[in-house]
Amino acid sequence: MFNVQKHLRHVVLALGLAAASLTAGATVLPTYKIDVANTATSDIAYIDFVFGSIDGAAPVTASLSHFTGIPLSELDRTGAVSGTSDGFIIGNAGAYNDLFLAVDGPFAFDLNFSEGFLGFASTFDSNSFFSIVLYDSLSNVIGDPNGALNFSLSKTGVVVTSTSSLLSLTPVAAVAVPEPADWVLMLTGLVFVVYMTRLNGRANARRLAAAQATVARAIA
Structure with missing residues (x-):
């Protein structure tokens, strides 16, 4: 679980840096x-x-x-x-x-x-x-x-x-507008983050349910 969360943090950080670079690297004339x-x-x-x-x-x-x-x-x-x-x-x-x-x-x-x-x-x-x-x-x-x-x-x-x-x-000064391909890359990354978050959430829910069942059996 720790490795998954760590990986997600790295993905989010990378997406943030990518978003910042979409306009930073482009030259836009005023x-x-x-x-x-x-x-x-x-x-x-x-x-x-x-x-x-x-x-x-x-x-x-x-x-x-x-x-x-x-x-x-x-x-x-x-x-x-x-x-x-x-x-x-x-x-x-x-x-x-x-x-x-x-x-x-x-x-x-x-x-x-x-x-x-x-x-x-x-x-x-x-x-x-x-x-x-x-x-x-x-x-x-x-x-x-x-x-x-x-x-x-x-x-x-x-x-x-x-x-x-x-x-x-x-x-x-003009505002740089990212190219469509850049937006596709960003959206793909965001979809991946959402998917991994939900997947991790389901795994945690299953662990919690199993723990609750174990406690219930011990009490019984």
Whole structure:
């Protein structure tokens, strides 16, 4: 009986460690919440989203969503761009994919990257690049022409570089969701624990009944 209980404790401990590792080992990219300064006072009239990659890069998409503030007006798109002002998706296929918007007033949006590039073997460390470029009402670049906000994507994650105070970025951590196969493993282990517990309980009940019968015979 002692060995069974000891084994059950080991199984429960192992299941607990497995549950903790389901999310601990997974890399989940955050949602980047981006706020753009008041365009009336900063003279931001246009915002340009550029996404490109080098040869051999893993396919990645950048999703722009949850736009708040002044409605946007799309002026142009080039390459792997889809969607509307409710939400745009830009792919990294080739060297240049572009979405050009006219803006009027302060606004904000969310940026998410698909995660297929994480752990992807490539000749170069950083193989995809996403940039946000700002323009004034005369179509002049505001700040760095390479981007006021730049995201360099590599197999180990995303490196963000900001060159302008007109854009503020807040990463919001995502919660890792275990894969279905992980849940199956966990449930199988739990079923085993329940089965062994009940089996041990029946054995104890039989021992108790036998002891009671022995005492009854001795009294008689």
